[in-house]
Amino acid sequence: MKRPETQYAWNGDVSLAYQVVGNPATDLLYLQGYCSNVDMNWESVHLAHFLRGLARHARLIVTDRRGWGCSERFTPGYVPDVDVLTDDILAVMSAVRSEQASILATYESAIVASLFAAVYPDRTRSLILVDPQVTYLPTDETPWMPSLPRWQKQIEAVRDTWGTADWWDSPPREEGEWFSRYARSSVTPGGLAAELSSYLETDVRAVLPSIQVPTLVLVDTDSFYEVLPETGHFVASKIPGARVVEHSSRGGHHFHWYARADAIVDEAGRFLAKIREEEASFDRVLATVLFTDIVGSTERAAALGDRRWRELVEQHHSTVRTLLVRYRGVEMDTAGDGFFASFEGPARAVRCATEIIDALRPLGIEVRAGLHTGEMERVDGKVGGLAVNIGARVAAMAAPSEVLVSQTVKDLMVGSDLAFADRGCHELKGVPGRWTMYAVVRP
Template sequence: MFSETRYAMNGDLCVAYRTSPEGPRDIVFVSNWYTNCEVFPELPSLQGWVEAMTSLGRLIFFDQPGTGASDPTTSAALPTLEQWADSITAVLDDLGSRETVLVAIDGAVATAALFAATHPSRTTALVVIEGYADAGDSPPSLREEVLPAFVDMWRTAEFQHLFNPDMPWNQEIRAAWARHNRLAASPGTVALMLPLVAELNVRAILPAVSVPTLVLQHADDPLITPAMGKDVADHIPAAKYVELPGRNIFHVVEPWRDSFREIAEFLTGHQADVADDRVLATVLFTDIVDSTRRAAEVGDRDWRALLDAHDAVVRSQLARFRGREVSTSGDSFLAMFDGPQRAIRCAMAIRDAVQSLGIQVRAGLHTGECEVRGDDIGGIAVHIGARVSALAGPNDVLVSSTLRDLVIGSGLEFEDRGDHTLKGVPGEWRLFAVAP
């Protein structure tokens, strides 16, 4: 989908970049984080956003000097903000592009704003995502706790999870980000260049930005707060500020659709119809047997303590078997897995572990195509999983025939529970209980 890496000249420095096929407009993604354009566009976490953005135009990723596939820098010749902005010019010139939309994430608003202010004829629009004008406005926790530990978190990619708590996260996703980070910058380079990002203050530049500007901000981002986003919008003449639900710094990972719809409408004047992602997954439903009776027996306070202990057990097993908690309500859980055998073994582990609390659970599982809607999931597969769970008895781990067929040869044994009609689901479904 993306071109081979090409190089543009920013003075004596080679700037690496890649593009998607041509479209109605050029869109340059400006990142102040260390990137490697050989890997970044193909990160699994970015695939949905990247595909959607290419429907709006030619998407361009580039690596700032000192990072990724671009030329390295040294402590004696660290890049300046002007050089960072000149990298955009270099890439556009190499492509023969006259003008572009800039999409800038967090501290990259400095680079993008400087380019937009000095080259308004080459900037058709500016989109700021979780931007800030002055890094000194960030919460003390970011300056005093996160940044000093950033180099260590860079090695393991844990900072991506810390900065984007709403993003799906498992070992495979972490490994993909960690590989990208290693290819984007060494720990020494990160430590060398981090102060440039942490000390940016471009509030004085923002009033000179005269191009149409959209500022997108997540309402519950604890690190780049809404006050910081509003400050950017307040200092750019006629900027449009939109606050969306969410906690992520990156709007390019799940859940990205609300942000993309705002960008699409801002650039085209029309609302975008973005299909929800569909993935093959195994859904697991669990709930406590006779919960109403038990709550009445033990009283509100003890029941609350029992629920807390139950929730801790479930979450511990979800982490152990790499499941993702989707939602919880009262004493019930909905989780999803990308491995059917792990889902079943997780259900068995939950069933066994909660017995020490003096309670029993029932579990129902099914594998099918699910619609991913931000943090939530939906679709017929989820409905089937819920109906299977409703038919489970105390200590049952009940699965559909679809799921049973997927784990043949795993060593798991099943008891045939016969054919059943599932409310709201066409046809009859053969169900199986996992043997103790």
């Protein structure tokens, strides 16, 4: 997978670095906490492997948040509010033309990701939080968090050793030199110290119950300073319907792109796939489909001539559309001399079909009609699926002036005053199995 190009989005005068790579099936915005530099991410074999793994499952949008990496830096005297960072996310999504994205956030990035999901549910498809932090000091709900004196000591360590070989949280030896450069290119010691200080006053616990999007929380079972499994479980307990999955660093470095990388990628991939499947099911509706077709249209057109035939087709269309409105049908498509419509129930659809045949006869137009009830899928504003194919095949088998229905339609109309005549069992082109057809018996 080719290393992506770094580009910039703008929020006012602030530039925000981002990269886009991967499978366009769905959008996944990746917000990396603690360290972040979109250019240097790819210099780590482990981190690059992790990002490429995510890109197999989604169009991966990697960005450096304001103050970090290749994005606009801030001075220690200015740390942006969390709501400013949510605006930055909107700017990046706009730049990559993403109407809605899943968000994968690690560590402290969970703060802005959680707020974004709560405030912009229409722009958030789902949320994946890896070792999330939502508050940094002990509270009655999170008594396990480090104390203020411990944090103050940590902030002093940032000032003294950040980006050097003496930094206490360096990764495995083979990437030690890279990580020192990565840390320095991510944020300055003063910037990180200022941001950590601001986090001590940040608490988004109250936001969590407002998150309504599907949420997956991935937790490292191996405790590490402020990264504690208790926090992940707490976050999941506050977000309606959130699911927790635990993985272990297995005694290795706690950064998620090391020992847990493949497990996180696999879990995230399954989660995103499930979201897509669920959304596809939401776009399936049970309906009765009606197809009509003018009998002998080619011969009639040749006999009447273009102008007279066009006038007759216009009368046909007007009549059919009037009856669709009367019986609450929805016109889905029209191709030349035929109609495709859907109805919420089979009774209205069958009665509409018989009325269409009767109303067109005085115009000298004879039609055939076919109906089937099943699930239709909505894709890109259009409908399709097996039910639609079956309906079209049923209509093609109907005789002139006949309303032919599948057994599904007949069975759903038990108890109605309509009668049906068995037209035998048939194979339908491109449809598995054999299908029994019934003709509506006309008075």
